[in-house]
Structures are given as C-alpha cells and as structure tokens.
Amino acid sequence: MSYVGPDFDPPQPRRPRRSPLVVALAALVPGALLGWAVYEAVGAPGDSGGAAVSASGSPSGSASAAPSGSASASARDDGKKPTAGTAPATSPSPTRSGAAAPGPLKGKVVVIDPGHNPGNFQHTAAINRQVDIGTNRKECDTTGTSTNSGYTEARFTLDVAHRLRDLLQQQGATVRLTQDGDRPYGPCVDERARIGNTAHADAVVSIHADGSAAGNRGFHVILPEAVHAGAADTRPIVGPSRDLGARIAGNFVRVTGSAPSNYVGDGTGLVTRKDLGGLNLSTVPKVFIECGNMRDSKDAALLTSGAWRQKAAQGISEGIVSFLRG
C-alpha cells in the first residue's frame, strides 16, 4: 500500500550488538555519553512518562492512516523559534538562499532531506513508481505517517528541516534541502540521494518520524549497511556515516532528553539497514533519524510541540557540527 514503503519496513531483527555500539559511542561522543548518563540519572526533563526500557516488541511498521483532511490545528506551530537564544549573539542572521555565513562550518556543505512531501498523498500513483536502489527496486517515495490527530510526518519533517537549516547556517554551513514543499511530490529516493551526492555534501541527514505501534517510544538513527550491488556501493561511507550517526544520537539525547528507541536498536538509538534507497545510493556520509513514534500518544505530544521540535533540530545540529569539526 502506498502508506507502507521504504521508510516503514520494519527494521530486520538484529543480533544483540550492544557492546560494539556502546564502544563506538564511547569512542566518538564522550560528551554525548555524559549527556546520556545525566539522562539516566535524572530522567527526561519534562517527560513525566519516562522511557520504558522493557518493551521489545517488533515495530508494526504499518502506518496506515491518512491525514484527516486538513492537518490538526493542535499541531500548529507554537512559535518558530520558541527557544530563542540558542545561537551565539554574534551570529549573523541566516539567509534563505543557503548562502554561508561566517562561522566554524564555513566551506562545509550540509544537505537536509525532509522525509516525504506534503503533496505525496495526492500523487500516490507517481510515488508508487518503482526506482532502482541498487540492491533492488522500490517505490519512488512514500506518503509517510501521521499522528492519530492528523499531524503528518511530511509537515513535521519540513518544520524540523527549517529549524535545522537556520541553526547550521548560523554556524556558517552551506545548507541545501532536497525538497521544501515546493514541488508537487517527492523527490524519489534515488533523486534524494543524488542531490546529496552532486552537492558533494560533507554530511546528509534525512529527517523522519516513525509510524510504529503505541507503546513503542523514542528516537533512532539509521545508518547505512555495507552494500555493493548495482548502482549502490556504500562501503566508503559506512564508517563516516556511523560516526555522524553516533554523534547525532548522543547530542539528540542530551538536548531533547528523549531516550533511544525502546523497540529497535537494542537501546543504543542506532540501527543499521540496507533496504533504504536514500542510504544505499549515497556516496557521501548520510544517516536517517526517526525522531520519535507518531503513533504513540506520548511521543506524539512531543513531535507536535514546536518547542520540542526546536530541541530536536538543536540536537541534530550539534551532532552534525561535532562531526564536521572532528
């Protein structure tokens, strides 16, 4: 069905890999791990529900509800930048053109890929077209999921992408979006990868939120698995993408207070997959982040909050900055 596609295939069950992943995190993001330790000690700020750690059911992966007409008013932005003051006072205003400002990331190119497209619901035939992802053929794009109240993943991803773009431009990066709600649908996953490749991006992050079963909570970062088939050869980017993903995961924990997924990733917040065209076809360091589960009411309360989305963007931004500055 059109609502189930590349981004919603349940990740394959993984062998327990906690030790190497924790080691990787410890090696790469000690500051972030400190944040995680603080999180474990004091709990998630503002999250009275806490983070369940015992649930381990497999994700349903079946986000089947379309948005109910216009999106829910409850999900309207409650402020573009509710946590103003996160940028240095000396930072110049970001531009809308993607032009770089002076800053530590001057000369760096970051491509942000807002998952799906608000128009995909109206172009299901077009987005169901099969494209070559190297290992096999899959749908061009998918509609994405939504909260039970109708706030769509596509609106969420664009909002976080805009916040993230502003933060990265304040650091001097040149930022490009794969789509900005400015095209009827898509782009297809192969074009999304190509945009990062042709931009010679130093880092690419694809923004998503999951559509899993209620009770499944938390974020996870998806890393490319080593594949070499057809047009796909991720072997050169597996290492740097893991570094990028671990830094994003650690900073996401620290800034948002959200716990890593309780349903995939074995508690690490990191999952490796080889079934996503956007990763398989990338030749530059790239990860996906599923910021939370739109089908869980507690996660949905976070995802529909503009203040929380600003924190999410901040966490992702700081992970990227950490990666690009080495």
Ligand code: ZN
């Ligand atoms: Zn998605």
